[in-house]
Amino acid sequence: MWNIIKEYRHYLATLVLVIVPVIALNAGGKSPAEFHWFDRTAVAVSTPVQSMIRWGIETTWDGLQSYVMLLSTQSNNRSLALENRRLLNEIASFQEVAKENERLRHVVDFNAPLEGKKIVAQVIAQDVNPQFRMIRINKGTKQGVEPGMAVIALEGVVGRVNRAGNDFSDVISLLDSYSAIDALLQRNRVRGVVEGQGSQTLSMKYLRRTDDVQEGDLIVSSGIGGLFPKGLTIGKVTSVKKKSFGISQMVEVAPAADFNRLEEVTVIDPPKMPLEQASLDGEPRDGKHKKKEERHGTPKTPAPPPAAQ
Amino acid sequence: MIHELYRVLNFFLVLLISVVLTAVQSVLLKLPPVAWLELDLLLLVVVYLSLHRGFMEGALLIIVIGRIAEVHSGAPTGILTACYLAVFLAILFTKEMFLVATTFSSIILAVTGGLIWKVAFLVLAQRYGILGNVWRASLEYMLPFQLALGVFARPVFHLMRTLDQRTHVERESEARELTGEEF
Numbered sequence: 001m002w003n004i005i006k007e008y009r010h011y012l013a014t015l016v017l018v019i020v021p022v023i024a025l026n027a028g029g030k031s032p033a034e035f036h037w038f039d040r041t042a043v044a045v046s047t048p049v050q051s052m053i054r055w056g057i058e059t060t061w062d063g064l065q066s067y068v069m070l071l072s073t074q075s076n077n078r079s080l081a082l083e084n085r086r087l088l089n090e091i092a093s094f095q096e097v098a099k100e101n102e103r104l105r106h107v108v109d110f111n112a113p114l115e116g117k118k119i120v121a122q123v124i125a126q127d128v129n130p131q132f133r134m135i136r137i138n139k140g141t142k143q144g145v146e147p148g149m150a151v152i153a154l155e156g157v158v159g160r161v162n163r164a165g166n167d168f169s170d171v172i173s174l175l176d177s178y179s180a181i182d183a184l185l186q187r188n189r190v191r192g193v194v195e196g197q198g199s200q201t202l203s204m205k206y207l208r209r210t211d212d213v214q215e216g217d218l219i220v221s222s223g224i225g226g227l228f229p230k231g232l233t234i235g236k237v238t239s240v241k242k243k244s245f246g247i248s249q250m251v252e253v254a255p256a257a258d259f260n261r262l263e264e265v266t267v268i269d270p271p272k273m274p275l276e277q278a279s280l281d282g283e284p285r286d287g288k289h290k291k292k293e294e295r296h297g298t299p300k301t302p303a304p305p306p307a308a309q
Numbered sequence: 310m311i312h313e314l315y316r317v318l319n320f321f322l323v324l325l326i327s328v329v330l331t332a333v334q335s336v337l338l339k340l341p342p343v344a345w346l347e348l349d350l351l352l353l354v355v356v357y358l359s360l361h362r363g364f365m366e367g368a369l370l371i372i373v374i375g376r377i378a379e380v381h382s383g384a385p386t387g388i389l390t391a392c393y394l395a396v397f398l399a400i401l402f403t404k405e406m407f408l409v410a411t412t413f414s415s416i417i418l419a420v421t422g423g424l425i426w427k428v429a430f431l432v433l434a435q436r437y438g439i440l441g442n443v444w445r446a447s448l449e450y451m452l453p454f455q456l457a458l459g460v461f462a463r464p465v466f467h468l469m470r471t472l473d474q475r476t477h478v479e480r481e482s483e484a485r486e487l488t489g490e491e492f
Contacts, residue, residue: 038376050335130349170383
């Protein structure tokens with residue numbers, strides 16, 4: 001017996017090498033939410049290097065902007081002053097709308113789901129593998145970041161915290177192929193699911209062929225699922241394709257946030273989901289979908305037929 | 310005794326280099342002007358190790374390197390390790406058929422490694438149910454990915470070779486190739 005094992009040891013070892021990762025794939029699924037000692041050691045070595053490189057790039061870029069690009073400062077200043085004046089006017093009008101909105105909320109006793117703590121963090125690195133779109137931020141459990149929290153930027157939705165270390169966290173971005181978010185077309189409230197493609201664009205799925213979708217339509221989060229507050233910008237429709245057959249249409253979406261130039265993000269607590277919304281999202285799923293949901297928080301489930309809202 | 314110490318030192322230095330290359334890859338190579346290259350420096354380390362390490366040591370190193378990559382990625386656990394191991398095994402089993410003596414042949418091998426990596430990744434993505442989302446992105450940048458591997462193969466191989474020379478592993482690996490003791 002021993003001789004046979006010895007004779008075929010290389011083939012056996014090869015078999016083990018092939019089988020082990022496949023077992024890991026089946027058992028582990030998406031990256032586990034916590035770091036083990038080896039993971040922490042690897043990250044402890046790489047994070048300072050990442051921060052150092054990031055600092056070097058930013059310092060160089062700032063230096064270039066401060067000294068070399070001073071030529072355009074005057075014209076920039078003038079256009080910014082004009083824009084500032086225009087924005088101040090807009091703010092004044094928005095304040096009026098906000099006040100009116102507040103009054104109306106009180107009237108209908110509406111509970112705003114946007115409350116909760118907010119943690120501002122800096123992006124220090126991106127996914128090492130181009131097929132996946134994780135980003136690493138410089139805030140972790142010490143600062144109150146926990147897996148499952150939503151991450152947004154000024155431009156719109158960024159993603160969701162997948163795992164958190166002491167001083168850093170990994171965020172699965174909207175672009176990741178595992179990402180899915182329930183969304184609405186702002187113009188006509190048509191509902192669908194925006195999914196990552198592993199590339200720079202997103203796709204909006206489960207839209208009926210008859211739904212009115214046009215290029216340039218703004219897509220916002222629907223608030224269903226409880227992770228992202230309702231009304232956050234996700235992106236804009238860039239192309240709509242309808243095949244000659246089928247009941248759905250293919251909608252390509254450009255994300256609002258520029259993931260290549262993302263520097264600062266805000267981590268927010270997932271708002272508490274009202275019971276009625278929870279039951280909307282809690283439709284029966286098969287085992288595979290359930291498994292995905294456990295791993296990624298935002299399940300990729302077909303949206304129920306869009307209701308008139 | 311000194312030789313064993315060097316060997317152990319080399320093992321850990323390879324891992325350290327891998328972590329540093331991962332950091333470079335996740336920050337510097339993600340800047341807009343070069344991000345489209347989608348360069349995988351760890352894959353080049355894997356190709357080098359497939360050529361210059363024995364079966365057991367190479368496999369162990371690549372499993373750990375795979376894990377390092379997964380820690381810095383949103384990829385499902387095991388998928389990157391499996392892809393790197395596929396490259397490692399493919400090169401290990403076939404390297405005796407090819408003469409890998411010149412820089413050009415190393416570059417060709419690195420590009421082939423990239424191709425094997427992509428195929429392995431797409432097979433596993435299919436197995437894991439994400440092929441529908443990633444195949445387009447994966448194939449879209451195939452050409453720049455391969456091109457970048459070819460361009461960066463030389464400096465990375467040079468870095469690894471220098472490390473091996475400093476820790477006296479290179480001499481041993483050459484001797485093993487000559488005597489045919491490799492795997």
